[in-house]
Amino acid sequence: xxxxxxxxxxxxxxxxxxxxxxxxxxxxxxxxxxxxxxxxxxxxxxxxxxxxxxxxxxxxxxxxxxxxxxxxxxxxxxxxxxxxxxxxxxxxxxxxxxxxxxxxxxxxxxxxxxxxxxxxxxxxxxxx
Amino acid sequence: xxxxxxxxxxxxxxxxxxxxxxxxxxxxxxxxxxxxxxxxxxxxxxxxxxxxxxxxxxxxxxxxxxxxxxxxxxxxxxxxxxxxxxxxxxxxxxxxxxxxxxxxxxxxxxxxxxxxxxxxxxxxxxxxxxxxxxxxxxxxxxxxxxxxxxxxxxxxxxxxxxxxxxxxxxxxxxxxxxxxxxxxxxxxxxxxxxxxxxxxxxxxxxxxxxxxxxxxxxxxxxxxxxxxxxxxxxxxxxxxxxxxxxxxxxxxxxxxxxxxxxxxxxxxxxxxxxxxxxxxxxxxxxxxxxxxxxxxxxxxxxxxxxxxxxxxxxxxxxxxxxxxxxxxxxxxxxxxxxxxxxxxxxxxxxxxxxxxxxxxxxxxxxxxxxxxxxxxxxxxxxxxxxxxxxxxxxxxxxxxxxxxxxxxxxxxxxxxxxxxxxxxxxxxxxxxxxxxxxxxxxx
Numbered sequence: 001x002x003x004x005x006x007x008x009x010x011x012x013x014x015x016x017x018x019x020x021x022x023x024x025x026x027x028x029x030x031x032x033x034x035x036x037x038x039x040x041x042x043x044x045x046x047x048x049x050x051x052x053x054x055x056x057x058x059x060x061x062x063x064x065x066x067x068x069x070x071x072x073x074x075x076x077x078x079x080x081x082x083x084x085x086x087x088x089x090x091x092x093x094x095x096x097x098x099x100x101x102x103x104x105x106x107x108x109x110x111x112x113x114x115x116x117x118x119x120x121x122x123x124x125x126x127x128x
Numbered sequence: 129x130x131x132x133x134x135x136x137x138x139x140x141x142x143x144x145x146x147x148x149x150x151x152x153x154x155x156x157x158x159x160x161x162x163x164x165x166x167x168x169x170x171x172x173x174x175x176x177x178x179x180x181x182x183x184x185x186x187x188x189x190x191x192x193x194x195x196x197x198x199x200x201x202x203x204x205x206x207x208x209x210x211x212x213x214x215x216x217x218x219x220x221x222x223x224x225x226x227x228x229x230x231x232x233x234x235x236x237x238x239x240x241x242x243x244x245x246x247x248x249x250x251x252x253x254x255x256x257x258x259x260x261x262x263x264x265x266x267x268x269x270x271x272x273x274x275x276x277x278x279x280x281x282x283x284x285x286x287x288x289x290x291x292x293x294x295x296x297x298x299x300x301x302x303x304x305x306x307x308x309x310x311x312x313x314x315x316x317x318x319x320x321x322x323x324x325x326x327x328x329x330x331x332x333x334x335x336x337x338x339x340x341x342x343x344x345x346x347x348x349x350x351x352x353x354x355x356x357x358x359x360x361x362x363x364x365x366x367x368x369x370x371x372x373x374x375x376x377x378x379x380x381x382x383x384x385x386x387x388x389x390x391x392x393x394x395x396x397x398x399x400x401x402x403x404x405x406x407x408x409x410x411x412x413x414x415x416x417x418x419x420x421x422x423x424x425x426x427x428x429x430x431x432x433x434x435x436x437x438x439x440x441x442x443x444x445x446x447x448x449x450x451x452x453x454x455x456x457x458x459x460x461x462x463x464x465x466x467x468x469x470x471x472x473x474x475x476x477x478x479x480x481x482x483x484x485x486x487x488x489x490x491x492x493x494x495x496x497x498x499x500x501x502x503x504x505x506x507x508x509x510x511x512x513x514x515x516x517x518x519x520x521x522x523x524x525x526x527x528x529x530x531x532x533x534x535x536x537x538x539x540x541x542x543x544x545x546x547x548x549x550x551x552x553x554x555x556x557x558x559x560x561x562x563x564x565x566x567x568x569x570x571x
Contacts, residue, residue, distance in 0.1 A: 016290075017286065020293060035559065055557050058555070059377035059559065060557035062557075093503050094503065106284045106287075107285065108288075109292045
C-alpha cells in the first residue's frame with residue numbers, strides 16, 4: 001500500500017490537478033471538500049499526511065488544524081496548509097497552530113510536491 | 129518650544145524677524161531705518177532684540193518690509209510651524225543631516241515661499257498617508273473585493289497547475305488530457321467573469337478613491353494618529369478643541385472637520401466628567417477592569433468604556449491596548465478605535481454575535497463576554513446601549529451602543545462561555561454559524 005494523502009480542498013479543478021501530480025509521485029490520494037465533516041473523514045481515512053485549505057465551506061481549515069493538534073491520535077499528523085490567503089500573519093498563525101508547512105495559491109507544482117514530501121518525512125517547518 | 133506657548137520668547141524674537149526679513153529683501157539697515165524715520169543704531173538695537181517695540185513703529189516696519197505686522201510680532205503661523213516640525217520629524221530617518229528645527233522662524237523669515245511650500249507638501253503627504261490607510265482598510269474589509277480577489281487567486285492557481293501538467297507531461301493519456309483541457313476552459317471562463325466583476329467594482333470605487341476617504345475615515349485617521357488621546361483637552365477642556373482641531377490638517381473638507389469637532393466635544397465632556405488622573409489611577413489598581421470601575425463612572429458604563437479607550441499609551445503608567453466600537457440603533461458603526469487582530473469593518477456590518485449588537489436589544493444592561501475569533505485570538509468585550517442627548521417627556525430616546533475590546537494573552541485560561549464570533553458574515557469562515565447571513569464566503 002502506498003503513502004496516503006488526504007486533500008481537503010473545495011476547488012474541484014485544483015483538487016484534480018494536485019491529485020494527478022501526487023498520484024504520479026506515488027501517493028494514494030483521497031479528497032474531501034467540506035470543512036464541517038473534515039475531522040470525521042480524517043479519522044476514517046487515517047492518512048499519512050494532510051493537505052488542508054484554510055477557507056472551506058462549513059469550517060475553517062485553521063479551526064480544523066487546531067482540533068487536530070488537540071487530539072492525541074492526530075497531534076503529530078503532518079499538515080501542509082494550502083490557501084489563497086497570502087498575508088504573512090495568516091502564515092504565521094497557521095505555523096503557530098501546528099502546520100508543518102504553508103503554501104499560497106497560486107503555487108508551483110514542483111514546489112508543492114517537494115514540500116509535501118518534505119513534510120511527510122518530518123522535514124522542518126516551512127512556508128512561502 | 130513653539131512661540132505661541134512662550135510669549136516672552138515671541139516678543140524677544142521680533143527683532144530677529146525684522147532682521148531676517150530685511151536681509152531677505154537685501155535691504156541695508158540704514159535704508160530701512162531711514163524708511164521708518166529712526167536712526168540706524170536704534171534699528172540695530174531692535175534687530176538684536178535689545179529694544180522692545182510696538183505700536184506705530186511695528187506698523188511702519190511691516191509696511192517697509194512688505195509683510196503683515198503679525199508676521200513680525202508673532203512669527204509664523206503656528207499650524208505651519210507644526211507642519212514643519214512634523215516634516216522634520218518624519219524625514220529624520222530617511223534624509224541625511226537633521227533639520228535645524230531650532231531655526232524654523234529664521235527659515236520662515238528668510239524664505240517664506242519655500243517654507244509655505246514645505247508646509248503644503250507636508251500637509252499633502254499627511255493627507256495621502258491617511259488616504260493610503262483608508263484604502264488599505266477598504267481592501268481588508270470590503271467583502272466584494274475580498275471575494276473577488278479570492279476567486280481570482282483560486283482560479284489562477286487552478287490554471288497554473290493544470291497548464292503546467294499539460295506542458296510538462298508529454299505522455300499524458302487522452303482521458304486525462306481531455307479532462308485538463310476542459311478544466312482549463314472552465315477556469316478561463318471563471319477568471320474572465322471574476323476579472324470583469326473586479327474591474328466593475330474598482331470603477332465603482334474610483335470616484336471615492338479620488339476623494340481620498342470619507343469624513344469618518346479621515347476623522348478616525350487623525351484620532352489614530354493622536355493615539356485617541358488629547359492632552360490639551362484633558363488639561364484645558366472644551367476650550368482647547370479649536371487648537372486640537374487646527375492641528376488636524378489632513379481633514380480635507382467641512383464635513384470631516386464638523387465630525388471631528390463633534391467627537392472632540394464628546395471627548396471634552398467625557399474628560400470633564402471623568403478626569404484623566406482619576407480614571408487612570410483607579411484603573412491601574414484594578415487592572416483596567418471596567419466592572420470594578422463602574423462606581424467611579426456613576427453607573428454610566430458607556431462613559432467609562434470611552435474613557436478607558438482614551439487613556440494615554442506610552443506614559444509612566446502601563447495601559448493595555450483597547451479597541452472601541454460604537455454603533456447607532458440601526459447597527460451602523462459610527463466610530464471605532466482599531467485594535468490588532470480584531471477586525472471592525474468600515475464597510476458592511478460586523479458580526480451579529482458581537483456584544484455591541486446584543487446590547488442594542490437590552491438597553492441599559494451592561495454586557496460582557498469573551499470572544500473567540502476564527503484565527504484563534506481571544507478578546508474580552510464589554511458593551512452597553514444607552515440613550516444619548518437630552519431626554520424629554522414623550523420624546524423617543526436616541527440610542528447608541530458602545531463596545532470596548534481588550535486582547536487576552538495567548539496563555540490566558542480557557543473561557544468555557546466564550547462566544548465564537550467573526551469579523552462579519554462577509555469575511556467569516558464559520559459557515560455553520562446560526563447567525564450567518566446568506567452569501568459571502570471567501571478564502
